Amino acid sequence: MSRQWVVFRVAEQEYALGVDQVVEVLRMASLTPVAESPAGFAGILNLRGQAVPVLDLVQRLAAIRKPADPDQAIVIVAHQGRLVGLVVDAVDEVVDLDDSSIRPPDRLLGDRTPxxxxxxxxxxxLLLLDLDRLIIGDALSIESITS
Known part of the structure; x- marks a missing residue:
């Protein structure tokens, strides 16, 4: 079986999310910073009147801190009934991947990989992201910040 994936870059690595998880892709926008927010939390995006928490995948996945760049993008995803934004360096394309081309990550990496x-x-x-693993650690922090 074949599925479509949205491919994007963080630092020099390419990642992908299922097209069914991606709501929309935006150019980098102004984010409202939140004092004492957890590491990797970029801020709050006002998306047509809705407060959307945004995570900085550049910091989370590549451990690089850099200022917001207008060439970056925000990938809006649906996760457990709410919208979450993900800052990425660039969104490249949508590709079709056959399930047979997907392999599990190396066991040496353990279950902590995102x-x-x-x-x-x-x-x-392409590294295929698991939104639960990526976001779950921040779920309570995000909930408290956006409530």
């Missing part, structure tokens, strides 16, 4: 699979596509390696 991705559930690795896929080879067009001579590239």
């Amino acid at each position: 991705y559930f699979g690795v896929a080879r596509w067009d001579q590239r390696v």
